[in-house]
Amino acid sequence: MINTLGAIFKDALDKAGKSVDSTPLMHGLAAYTKLGLEGEDAKLDEAYKIVMNDMMEAVRGSWKAA
Numbered sequence: 001m002i003n004t005l006g007a008i009f010k011d012a013l014d015k016a017g018k019s020v021d022s023t024p025l026m027h028g029l030a031a032y033t034k035l036g037l038e039g040e041d042a043k044l045d046e047a048y049k050i051v052m053n054d055m056m057e058a059v060r061g062s063w064k065a066a
Contacts, residue, residue: 001047002028005037025051 006028013027031037032048039045 001041001044002032002051004028005031005044009035 003024006024006026009031010022010024010027029048029051032044037044038048
């Protein structure tokens with residue numbers, strides 16, 4: 001769901017002439033936070049939490065390895 005949201009957000013940015021080169025996942029995360037979508041859709045909220053938790057675990061793993 002986050003990737004789909006990201007693709008829609010990227011299309012909107014492209015049409016507005018404000019495109020940045022990034023992945024659909026990053027666009028989806030940006031859209032979720034910038035558009036204040038928390039609480040709008042339970043599945044989207046859960047997808048966001050999963051992605052953020054996975055990223056935080058990866059960061060913690062990198063910190064511990066350093």
